[in-house]
Amino acid sequence: MCGLQHVRCLAHVFNLTVHKGLKNETVSNLLKKVRRIVGFFHRSSTAAARLAAIATALGMKPLRLIQDVDTRWNSTFDMLERFAGQRTAVDATMKLRDLKIKEPPLTEDDGEFIDQLIKLLEPFKTAATVLCGEKYLTVSLIFNYKKLLTLHVTAHDLDSETISRVKAAMLAAMICKHVELFLVECSLVDPRFRDIQFITDQNITDALAAIKNKMSTIALRMGLMRQTAVTQEEAKATADDSDQPPQLNVLNDEEQSDDNNNYKEQEPAIVVEDTPEADNDKKPTSALGRLFDVFITKEESSAADKVKLELNCYLKESRAKLKGNPIDW
Incomplete structure (x- = not known):
């Protein structure tokens, strides 16, 4: 009604796109394994302490594992990225018998698949973070990010069969009515x-x-x-002038007589007709007129x-x- 254009939140569209891709059966099974392992270290303070000690011994920075939440944007990416960074310490900790960990460790294929998912999801995390900014313009970024991510989720020959299916699901979800x-x-x-x-x-x-x-x-x-x-x-201005009474010039008898005598003695006026040549000879006499008359008289x-x-x-x-x-x- 006011001529304003409604633009759907693209960060929310990206979040829905990621969820569509993660519904793939292979991806879903892998995420269940990771969630169970992360949940074990969250529930056991002893296991978390042993994990931190082993990470330090391996020369790694001990970091707490992250559990993803469905309603929190990019939390699955954060969980996989943190898990991949701490995986060496996690595998070593899970081999300790005194912790009685029932969850089986991940295989090498699972680790490679996690790396592929991280590479796939990372641009969505970056785009959502940038588009949620409040101190800079974001509407001019929408078209560019959408095109870039559309190219990113387009399947390539080097993609595995599972990644190709995930990309196809994400690409279909990105077709929004912008x-x-x-x-x-x-x-x-x-x-x-x-x-x-x-x-x-x-x-x-x-x-x-x-x-x-x-x-x-x-x-x-x-x-x-x-x-x-x-x-x-x-x-x-016209209203202000109309409010003032007219000024009458009243002459006494002597002034009126002198004025009549002066009128009689005046020589007849010479009437000069307006000609184009006369108009061209007219020049502004003020300094401002000489400077700006040529500009303000143009159409x-x-x-x-x-x-x-x-x-x-x-x-x-x-x-x-x-960056500007x-x-x-």
Whole structure:
């Protein structure tokens, strides 16, 4: 109703995408194994202490294992990443007989599969973290991150059969109803991403046309606002003048007689017709007039011309650094 564009939270879309991929049967079984092992070390303070001691002895930094939560974004990635980093200490601790650990240790194939999942999920963790920022612009990042992650979850020949299935499920979940044109506009007006490579020429053409229309609309509104303000000022000045009584010039008899005599003695006025040559000879006498008369007497450019000039100047500027703030730019 107000002309505002609704954009769905892409970080939430990414979280749902990851959950779709993790529903794969092979992935689900592996996650159950990891959760049981992590849960054992969380329940047993003795096992957690032995794990920390073994990690220190192996020259590793002892870190507490992380248990994932369904409602917490990226928690499964955090669990797998921490488990992979502490796996050597975990395997050594699970071999201790006095702890009576019933859970079987993971196999080498399980370890390799965990590494593949970490590599697959890491970009989603990075994108969600960046898009949840509150001190910088994020709407111009949506189109770019969506395209990058779409390429990331596209299956390749080197992927295993299970990873290919996981990617296919994630790719299907990423097809959301985002307004692509609006997101391309946001990317183009961000000096960091206006020449990004995966924006097609047709996207750029359509987005630039939409941007020009919006800029023209804003320029026209600003012009109407300025015109309204000037009209109100003129009306106020007219009202102030009308409130004052007219000043009458009353002459006494002697002043009126002198004025009549002066009028009679005046020579007849010479009337000069206005000609084009006479208009050209007229020059401003004030300093401000001599400086600015040539500019203010020119016909003002249309809003479309100003928008085109402004947009072309922007597109010719060098791209801003990725770490920079587009607002400061």
